[in-house]
Amino acid sequence: MRSQEPRSSSSCAACKFMKRRCTLHCLFAPYFRADEPKKFAKVHKVFGASNVTKILNEVPEPQRQDAVNSLVFEAEQRLKDPVYGCIGAIASLQDKMFQLQHDLAVAKARLARCSTRTSYPSCSTTSPFSMLDGEFGMTSFDAFVVDQGCGLTTELRQHPFP
Amino acid sequence: MYRFHKLDKMTSTRCAVCKYFRRRCPPDCIFAPYFLNDNPQRFICVHRFYGASNIGKMLEEMPVQLRADAVDSLYYEAKCRIQDPVYGCVGIITSLHRQIQIAQSQLAKAQAEISFLDANFVGFEPTPSLSESLVQQNGFEQGLDDPFSTWFY
Numbered sequence: 001m002r003s004q005e006p007r008s009s010s011s012c013a014a015c016k017f018m019k020r021r022c023t024l025h026c027l028f029a030p031y032f033r034a035d036e037p038k039k040f041a042k043v044h045k046v047f048g049a050s051n052v053t054k055i056l057n058e059v060p061e062p063q064r065q066d067a068v069n070s071l072v073f074e075a076e077q078r079l080k081d082p083v084y085g086c087i088g089a090i091a092s093l094q095d096k097m098f099q100l101q102h103d104l105a106v107a108k109a110r111l112a113r114c115s116t117r118t119s120y121p122s123c124s125t126t127s128p129f130s131m132l133d134g135e136f137g138m139t140s141f142d143a144f145v146v147d148q149g150c151g152l153t154t155e156l157r158q159h160p161f162p
Numbered sequence: 163m164y165r166f167h168k169l170d171k172m173t174s175t176r177c178a179v180c181k182y183f184r185r186r187c188p189p190d191c192i193f194a195p196y197f198l199n200d201n202p203q204r205f206i207c208v209h210r211f212y213g214a215s216n217i218g219k220m221l222e223e224m225p226v227q228l229r230a231d232a233v234d235s236l237y238y239e240a241k242c243r244i245q246d247p248v249y250g251c252v253g254i255i256t257s258l259h260r261q262i263q264i265a266q267s268q269l270a271k272a273q274a275e276i277s278f279l280d281a282n283f284v285g286f287e288p289t290p291s292l293s294e295s296l297v298q299q300n301g302f303e304q305g306l307d308d309p310f311s312t313w314f315y
Contacts, residue, residue: 046216047213048213051213059248063248066248067249086239086250087239093259093262107269111275111276
């Protein structure tokens with residue numbers, strides 16, 4: 001007996017990929033348009049359609065587009081780097097952050113030495129950059145260890161990937 | 163008695179995956195080295211998002227010496243997705259990008275201040291190599307910021 005569900009006029013990329021009928025209430029249709037077949041193919045390869053369905057069902061509808069975007073990105077990273085995936089990208093960004101932190105510390109040390117040694121009346125009050133101190137306020141670099149509840153970056157610090 | 167003894171042996175040597183699926187764990191089980199019996203949550207976490215067959219396919223496609231790291235990274239990503247169902251570990255990447263942008267702004271400001279002092283101060287000895295290295299640090303790595311510029315900003 002044929003299903004009574006109404007049919008959409010054209011299949012979304014997910015239903016085309018899975019060779020099934022795309023209904024009007026298809027969960028994937030708003031996020032995997034027919035003109036972007038590779039997007040779903042990547043997500044399907046890494047996560048699988050049923051897992052994506054479960055993930056989307058756990059997320060409120062207004063946030064599903066962002067959830068799909070992040071899944072697509074994770075899938076792309078995993079296909080590019082099957083061993084480390086997004087973790088490779090995180091480790092790389094952390095290295096960059098460490099380097100920036102070091103360079104900034106060196107620069108600030110030089111500026112601090114300058115304020116005690118040079119003959120210029122005042123480094124901190126007449127420098128044209130002093131008025132910008134409020135705009136570029138000091139950021140604690142410990143803040144970059146973002147703990148969104150999973151402690152991942154803390155773990156990466158303790159057990160860094162190569 | 164023999165049957166119970168055999169069952170005990172099977173139970174005690176099964177990996178977490180085979181235990182989860184209630185199946186015999188063969189000696190060459192691809193999951194066994196990475197999903198030990200004493201940590202069932204690790205597999206449950208990864209299986210929730212990737213599925214056992216996808217994990218098995220991924221592991222089969224890579225050299226044996228890299229599989230442990232691959233499973234670790236899958237586990238970390240799965241944990242991130244549990245904590246943040248919308249963005250997963252991409253949320254961490256976005257946040258790191260923002261932190262890096264802030265740090266680069268501060269570095270550029272410090273560099274400009276050093277250049278100013280270099281031009282105006284008596285006795286200030288610039289180090290050209292430091293200035294150059296500060297300039298080089300300002301660039302983003304290729305391929306990491308393009309996706310974010312279209313999605314999140």
